[in-house]
Amino acid sequence: MATPEAERRATPAEANSEAQRLLEKLLDSVDPERPAAIYTHDHPDPDSIASAYALQHLLSKRLEIDSVIVHGGTIGRASNRAMVELLGIRLESLRRIDFDGYGTHCLIDTQPGAGNHSLPPDLPVSIAIDHHPRSDEADRAPFLDVRTEYGSTSTMMFYYLKAAGLDLPTKLATALLFGIKSDTRELERETSEADLHAYLEIFPRADLTLLNRIEKPRIPREYFKAFHTALGASLIHARALVSDVGEMENPDLVAELADFLIPLDRVDHVLVMGRHEDRLYLSLRTRQEQDDAGRTIARVVGELGTAGGHGRMAGAQIRLDGEEDGTAREVKRRFLEALEVDPDDEGEPLVRV
Ligand SMILES: [Mn+2]
Numbered sequence: 305m306a307t308p309e310a311e312r313r314a315t316p317a318e319a320n321s322e323a324q325r326l327l328e329k330l331l332d333s334v335d336p337e338r339p340a341a342i343y344t345h346d347h348p349d350p351d352s353i354a355s356a357y358a359l360q361h362l363l364s365k366r367l368e369i370d371s372v373i374v375h376g377g378t379i380g381r382a383s384n385r386a387m388v389e390l391l392g393i394r395l396e397s398l399r400r401i402d403f404d405g406y407g408t409h410c411l412i413d414t415q416p417g418a419g420n421h422s423l424p425p426d427l428p429v430s431i432a433i434d435h436h437p438r439s440d441e442a443d444r445a446p447f448l449d450v451r452t453e454y455g456s457t458s459t460m461m462f463y464y465l466k467a468a469g470l471d472l473p474t475k476l477a478t479a480l481l482f483g484i485k486s487d488t489r490e491l492e493r494e495t496s497e498a499d500l501h502a503y504l505e506i507f508p509r510a511d512l513t514l515l516n517r518i519e520k521p522r523i524p525r526e527y528f529k530a531f532h533t534a535l536g537a538s539l540i541h542a543r544a545l546v547s548d549v550g551e552m553e554n555p556d557l558v559a560e561l562a563d564f565l566i567p568l569d570r571v572d573h574v575l576v577m578g579r580h581e582d583r584l585y586l587s588l589r590t591r592q593e594q595d596d597a598g599r600t601i602a603r604v605v606g607e608l609g610t611a612g613g614h615g616r617m618a619g620a621q622i623r624l625d626g627e628e629d630g631t632a633r634e635v636k637r638r639f640l641e642a643l644e645v646d647p648d649d650e651g652e653p654l655v656r657v
Contacts, residue, residue: 313496315451323463326449330464332365333430333447335407336415339370341412344395345378347418347556350387351456352413353379355391355433357476358461365419365470372406376422380556386521388589389480390514391475403427413457415450417441419610419621433457436612437598454492455499458483462502477509482518494615498525526553534561534576539651544573546651548632552578558587559619566591568654573600575639577632584609584622584631591616604638 314322334340342359344352356373363369376398376503379385388395403409403424410431411620414421417439423429432445437456442448456462458480468493472480484503488495491503531554539546545565549557558576565574566589586605590597598611605611608631609622624630637647 312453313455313494314498315496316452316498316501319454319459319463319496319502320467320499322451323460323467327464327467328428330431330433330447333408334363334367334369335430335554336369337366338407339372339405340408340410341401341403341406342371342373342412343398343423344373344375344397344412345414346375346422347380347383347420347554348375348384348395349413349486350384350479351458351483351487353387353393353395354382354479355457355461356412357391357479358458358465359410361473361476362461362465362468362507366468369408370411371390371589372401372404374398374401375498378556380579381560382521382523382527382549383518384556386518387479390518391479393479397517398422402590411445415439415442415448416444416583418547419612420619433460434442435460437614441477453496453498454636455493455495456484456487458528459496460485461503463498466505470582472509473504474509474511475514477506478511478514478518481510482496482515495628530557531561531564535655536653540654541640542572542643542645543571544575544640544645545571545654546636546639547574547576547654549576552580552585555580555583555621557583558585559617562587565589573643575636577635582624584624584635586594586611586620586622588613588618588620589616600639600642603642604635606638608635 342356344356360371363371375395388523391420408430411429412433415432416429416435428447431447433449435457480546534547534549558578562574562576564568576587578585588597588601597616598613601618601620602611605620611620
């Protein structure tokens with residue numbers, strides 16, 4: 305099969321030797337005199353948060369360096385909020401950061417040129433560790449470790465910690481386990497032997513009760529309102545479902561709704577759109593092996609914004625300047641055309657509310 309999911313995957317032996325080979329170079333890239341700043345995605349997912357937490361631990365234990373974990377957006381999903389609260393992971397907002405106060409700027413689970421973070425383009429990034437496809441600007445980081453043959457950045461960080469001879473504290477183990485589980489969708493998606501091996505080594509060190517409370521968090525009432533809106537706005541066009549939820553409180557909602565809707569019988573593609581501040585956020589899920597969600601969304605968004613993703617899940621953002629509804633309509637049109645559905649099809653409501 306020529307699907308992206310069939311690409312070469314890493315073995316544990318490779319993962320160990322790569323981490324051993326790269327560890328000292330990574331540590332040498334850190335300014336030993338000043339604190340470091342570790343940047344996740346703007347709206348960080350569990351893999352991004354867990355790997356940042358792991359890098360923070362590594363810098364603290366090996367170099368006695370303080371670091372701050374920084375994100376440029378919101379922590380939206382209830383489970384991600386539960387993760388940082390229950391594990392005591394502190395994240396700062398990018399807006400409150402004085403870049404000059406930090407000697408080393410690190411991007412984790414993302415890289416220079418990626419659309420999912422808002423670092424100023426001229427900020428000198430020293431370190432980037434990621435498992436997403438390499439961007440054209442990635443080389444701006446002198447220490448660049450991009451390995452797409454891993455299911456999660458948490459896996460890569462686990463092998464770094466191991467190469468450094470560090471034990472895993474319970475909360476860090478719990479975070480990494482959640483990072484691997486969520487990025488590989490319970491070890492099913494794009495999982496390498498290296499991911500599986502890391503998972504099995506981390507498992508006995510994690511707090512499974514805590515993990516359960518993170519994965520099944522208490523949910524605020526607004527969340528159910530958003531689901532109600534999304535169900536009411538869902539239109540089925542042949543084997544595709546499109547839902548435009550309008551204004552939303554947190555941008556992670558589109559991904560969460562897309563995950564919720566993709567099991568729908570006789571539907572192979574789900575596109576959820578919503579607005580937050582001055583942006584239109586899109587999330588695409590697909591069930592069909594032969595369709596790469598990352599490529600589809602890149603084609604749909606084109607010059608309008610930035611897109612990322614792979615396999616069966618992808619996301620994008622478009623900056624809006626007044627033309628809000630026009631943009632969403634254009635995106636929907638392009639999406640239906642990409643799937644060879646009549647773009648003027650009115651669609652059938654999923655439910656009648
Ligand atoms: Mn990841």
